[in-house]
Amino acid sequence: MAATENEPTGPDFAQGIALSQLTDGSSLVGHADGEPVLLVRRGDELFAVGATCTHYGGPLGEGIIDGETVRCPWHHACFSLRTGEALHAPALRPVPRWRVERRGDRVHVTGRHEGVSARAGTNAGRVLSDVAEPESVVIVGAGAAGDAAADMLRREGYTGPVTLVGADPSPPYDRPNLSKDYLAGTAPEEWIPLRDRGYYEEIGVTIVPGARVNAIDTSARRVALSGGETHTFDRLLLATGSDPVRLPLPGGELPHVFYLRSLADSRSIIERLGPARRAVVIGASFIGLEVAASLRTRGLEVHVVAPEERPMERVFGRELARFIQALHESHGVVFHLQQTAASIAPDAVTLQSGEVLPADLVVIGVGVRPNVSLAQEAGIVVDGGVVVDEYLETSVPGIFAAGDIARWPDPHSGAPIRIEHWVVAQRQGQVAARNILGRREPFTTVPFFWSQHYDVPITYVGHAADWDRIDVAGSIDERDCLLAYRHGDQTLAVAGIHRDRDSLLSELALERHDQEALLSLIPRAEAAQSS
Numbered sequence: 001m002a003a004t005e006n007e008p009t010g011p012d013f014a015q016g017i018a019l020s021q022l023t024d025g026s027s028l029v030g031h032a033d034g035e036p037v038l039l040v041r042r043g044d045e046l047f048a049v050g051a052t053c054t055h056y057g058g059p060l061g062e063g064i065i066d067g068e069t070v071r072c073p074w075h076h077a078c079f080s081l082r083t084g085e086a087l088h089a090p091a092l093r094p095v096p097r098w099r100v101e102r103r104g105d106r107v108h109v110t111g112r113h114e115g116v117s118a119r120a121g122t123n124a125g126r127v128l129s130d131v132a133e134p135e136s137v138v139i140v141g142a143g144a145a146g147d148a149a150a151d152m153l154r155r156e157g158y159t160g161p162v163t164l165v166g167a168d169p170s171p172p173y174d175r176p177n178l179s180k181d182y183l184a185g186t187a188p189e190e191w192i193p194l195r196d197r198g199y200y201e202e203i204g205v206t207i208v209p210g211a212r213v214n215a216i217d218t219s220a221r222r223v224a225l226s227g228g229e230t231h232t233f234d235r236l237l238l239a240t241g242s243d244p245v246r247l248p249l250p251g252g253e254l255p256h257v258f259y260l261r262s263l264a265d266s267r268s269i270i271e272r273l274g275p276a277r278r279a280v281v282i283g284a285s286f287i288g289l290e291v292a293a294s295l296r297t298r299g300l301e302v303h304v305v306a307p308e309e310r311p312m313e314r315v316f317g318r319e320l321a322r323f324i325q326a327l328h329e330s331h332g333v334v335f336h337l338q339q340t341a342a343s344i345a346p347d348a349v350t351l352q353s354g355e356v357l358p359a360d361l362v363v364i365g366v367g368v369r370p371n372v373s374l375a376q377e378a379g380i381v382v383d384g385g386v387v388v389d390e391y392l393e394t395s396v397p398g399i400f401a402a403g404d405i406a407r408w409p410d411p412h413s414g415a416p417i418r419i420e421h422w423v424v425a426q427r428q429g430q431v432a433a434r435n436i437l438g439r440r441e442p443f444t445t446v447p448f449f450w451s452q453h454y455d456v457p458i459t460y461v462g463h464a465a466d467w468d469r470i471d472v473a474g475s476i477d478e479r480d481c482l483l484a485y486r487h488g489d490q491t492l493a494v495a496g497i498h499r500d501r502d503s504l505l506s507e508l509a510l511e512r513h514d515q516e517a518l519l520s521l522i523p524r525a526e527a528a529q530s531s
């Protein structure tokens with residue numbers, strides 16, 4: 001999804017509008033000083049904030065207002081209307097705040113507040129429990145969760161030393177983009193870093209890129225780095241993410257065979273594109289299919305090999321899987337389903353069936369495995385992920401875990417879950433940071449992810465490992481639909497295409513356990529899909 005430069009539309013708020021144009025709880029997009037502004041009325045109070053999401057430029061006027069917050073329709077970031085702060089990832093920067101004045105029965109936006117700070121945390125300097133703030137914090141893994149945690153520690157007013165150690169030589173970057181616009185050649189390099197150059201220095205976080213933590217001494221409260229360096233910590237956050245599952249195929253180590261996890265991986269694939277005409281993608285995972293779409297955008301011939309009957313049926317069910325397959329086929333992708341690769345040669349992939357697919361480039365996307373060995377070797381309890389409590393604290397007090405590795409007690413399903421989503425990792429990093437400071441805030445977020453295939457974005461809120469029916473509102477083929485994944489009378493998750501507002505409403509309903517609202521968004525059909 002591309003960032004947008006929003007042309008100011010709607011009324012000029014500097015000229016003022018009639019108060020009667022804004023009913024309680026309603027919002028209006030206009031502009032002031034040439035910038036898009038969202039004006040919101042809550043009771044007698046009026047708020048004005050920037051109307052463009054600081055993540056990828058989503059139109060906040062098309063989102064929803066919930067209390068004193070606005071949620072972005074594209075990837076569900078949430079901003080405070082009062083302070084402009086980015087309360088929930090994936091947005092990391094605040095939106096600007098504007099001054100609003102009531103003059104008689106008119107409302108005017110009179111200028112921008114200066115000094116809105118990304119660190120204007122709502123709890124800044126406030127200690128909400130009797131747990132003392134730590135003397136120092138070390139974060140292992142500078143990805144989605146690690147970056148979000150380091151930032152949140154400072155936003156919450158923590159002034160002690162924070163060290164962010166990351167095995168990746170690049171500072172934190174927008175990993176989801178690596179298989180999408182960046183790989184497709186439609187996102188410039190400057191979109192990829194999560195932060196401006198110098199940001200960590202500015203907020204006083206010591207970042208140690210290209211360094212792997214090899215061991216944790218939980219008694220001495222010390223981590224040992226690959227270069228021999230050690231760092232002591234008072235509290236520790238583990239955010240080591242996942243690595244791609246490697247296929248032990250003959251030829252799997254050839255130079256034209258790639259996995260995609262890091263920026264370096266994505267760059268290597270792009271470098272290889274020069275003379276390549278034919279690509280084989282092994283695995284119809286999210287990453288596999290996004291790679292297929294990006295390589296088609298680059299004009300390569302793309303074949304996808306996968307063992308399942310339909311791509312992503314296990315996540316989305318039969319009908320959406322059928323649509324996704326047809327969508328890719330309409331863009332020229334050739335599927336080889338219910339097939340696996342047997343071997344790779346420098347110019348071809350041979351399938352178990354004996355079929356030979358010519359290939360100048362092979363990308364393997366068959367899933368990921370969480371990096372839990374560091375925790376395990378340190379004696380931290382690992383069971384299908386690093387086990388954490390509702391505050392994201394592991395079995396060792398003072399050591400927290402977040403992101404792909406964390407298995408947490410999900411209050412919505414009532415079961416422990418581990419999830420590999422960008423937004424979940426960032427929000428866990430943010431909540432872990434607050435709990436490192438003793439805030440005792442349970443992690444109750446409803447999981448959210450998005451996936452992009454050509455011009456079709458798919459959003460998904462909730463978590464449905466299993467379901468006994470799928471109800472559809474709208475039309476999947478018309479790319480205008482909501483799908484409810486249900487177990488008995490419970491809606492566990494909702495997927496959507498081009499139903500951004502309804503996806504946000506579903507998220508709110510799932511947060512509030514409001515099954516009736518979910519039923520009215522997606523009524524039970526007489527004949528539902530069963531799988």
Ligand SMILES: Cc1cc2nc3c(=O)[nH]c(=O)nc-3n(C[C@H](O)[C@H](O)[C@H](O)COP(=O)(O)OP(=O)(O)OC[C@H]3O[C@@H](n4cnc5c(N)ncnc54)[C@H](O)[C@@H]3O)c2cc1C
Binds near residue numbers: 178212419421450
């Ligand atoms: C190409 C791609 C596209 C994706 N697209 C989407 C999407 O569209 N939507 C979505 O929801 N999710 C998407 N994901 C998944 C999402 O990126 C992950 O769920 C998320 O990054 C997990 O965050 P994390 O902080 O747990 O781990 P990561 O972001 O992977 O960060 C972990 C970091 O820890 C480092 N590390 C590991 N071990 C050590 C160690 N011992 N010492 C020091 N550092 C260490 C790693 O180098 C890595 O940089 C995508 C993933 C990929 C690879």
Ligand code: FES
Binds near residue numbers: 056072075
């Ligand atoms: S554009 Fe707003 S959350 Fe992504």
